[in-house]
Amino acid sequence: MKKILQYLFEYKTLSQQAAKDIMLGIGKGVYNETEIASFITVFMMRSITIEELQGFREGLLEMCVPVNLNGHRVMDIVGTGGDGKNTFNISTLACFIVAGAGQKVAKHGNYGATSVSGASNVMEQLGYTFKSGNDALNRELDEANICFLHAPIFHPALKTVSVSRKNFGLRTFFNMLGPMVNPANPEYQLVGVFNLEMARIYNYLLQQSGKPFTIIHGLDGYDEISLTNDTKVITNKGEQVLSAQVLGKRTVQPSDIFGGNTPEEAAKLFKTIISGKGSWAQNAVVLANAAMALQCTGNYPDYEDAYAAAVNSLESGVAKACLDKLVAMQ
Template sequence: MSGAALESLCRGRSLDATESAELFTRIAKGDVAEVELAALLVALRCKGESADELAGAASALLRAAPTFPPFEGEVADVCGTGGDGFRTLNVSTAVAFVVAAAGVRVVKHGGRAVTSASGSTDALLALGVQPARSCEQASRDVADTGLAFISAADVHVALRSVAAVRRQLGVRTTFNLLGPMLNPARPSIRLVGVPEPRFVRPVAEALQRLGTRVALVVHGSGTDEISLRGPTSCALLRDGSIEDRTIDPGELGLGFHEVDALRVESAAESAARIEACFDGCGRDADAAVIAANAGGLLWIAGKSSSLGDGVADALGVIRSGRARAMLDEHRARTGGAA
């Protein structure tokens, strides 16, 4: 089947959801040779991934993953796809601490860096926090503290062979777009950043097909997050309907900050800057972009009545020391030491 899929993609024809699910089931089983997998990923990227392709692939990969223990209520996730090329600090990782400290339960799914300076797991380890190694452990963490981190490499064991191909390619692939959709907890509330504006709507539609209740999919002036350098293109998914929006940084009250101010060279630098922000002595740009994105998640989760109120609430959590306390709790809980 993968040969036929490759031929279709090379001709510019998108796969339907069933075809995509069948293809990615074979990939998860290790039935697709590395050279063929590389060709498929390049062909998908060059054509541009569709909502059906993403939803079909995510459904197949979630079926291959361990089952997350049942829980009451809702949980949220915040995740950027990476692949925007800017090598910024781990905004979504910091946001998870802030939002959980504000009272929204978060199961953050992430992995190691492939196209960035620091992946979510890299930053957590540099912060002295060990992500959960299983769905059961993550379930206990979120039940006890309101926050859990789960490593994609530990739950999506079938995809370990894919990582080598992705590293060798060294460019954004379909798996960047799929990453935020593969959280085994299947959060009903999601803030997702994408690397190009053309993916805002397809990713929102894929999340809709996957049953997500509310999501804000964003691309901020070249970055996979709500931006403070220029307008952020958004798709707001709420109860089955999708609305296109634009967020202007001027409406957030955080000033304007160029993306260069957010660059990091390593996971260690990213962790140090997040910790400094939580201690109240970090860079203005770091605190502002963390508050902007935390505010977005607080808003769609219903914790704050508007995006502006969400930003104010996020800043309050940081300034009060609650984000720092959440970090310290998870560092102690997992036995880490920064």
């Protein structure tokens, strides 16, 4: 690692193969915590290249625990995190609404490194037990229409760096990797990014997959549709900027989507919203993200139809039923 760091300190970048080899070394425990922290710091001081990100991704996927979902065409909704906004668990809530609307979901999540409560934090608080076996995951999909993949169980490298990431409490390149390494290899992806540079990089990478995708970026810095401002929307068909009024029927304030100060508060808020008792603003934000995900599947070419399906999923209680079924399967 000393030679690698010296190379990077000279303002040089890694080849795709070199980046992959380093990630494999991290996953195999070749480097100590101090070396890993130093390596991560380099990429907090400069932009990551597409080649480096591709190499890191290949390394993670080569080591990951394989998942077989029996041919189900699943969706994932995930943000990179690291936007520093500390919103409630919008992506995870949207996943349950999408599941309630009939689209199977394989949610890839982790503990919060830069926020109070990541997807894994809130799922634990809700009583869910992480699983890794294909039989268990497929049973979740069959009965609840959604399964949850806790990233460190499937990616040894992510478990290795968890302490360093938590100690930093800042955005690292691992935030960028999370949405790209879902072991279920979802057919559809809604990915939220924290800046336009990452939107460009994701657009390039996701175009290579040939699968339907949607990238979203709140123009005031959110890695999701926040309805606090306009949203940049990029798909494999093109890009546009949409207003909060178009996406969610209204503009909301940042305070409306605050996620609380503890995982317990985040879970309490989650239960309130999934039960249909959230505020107008909270519901609007979750529904907009769910609607954009549903539109990504191609089953709802018209956004208004996708939004109506999301509203029905939440207000009918089907979304909550998906959550209840998932938590009950222990």
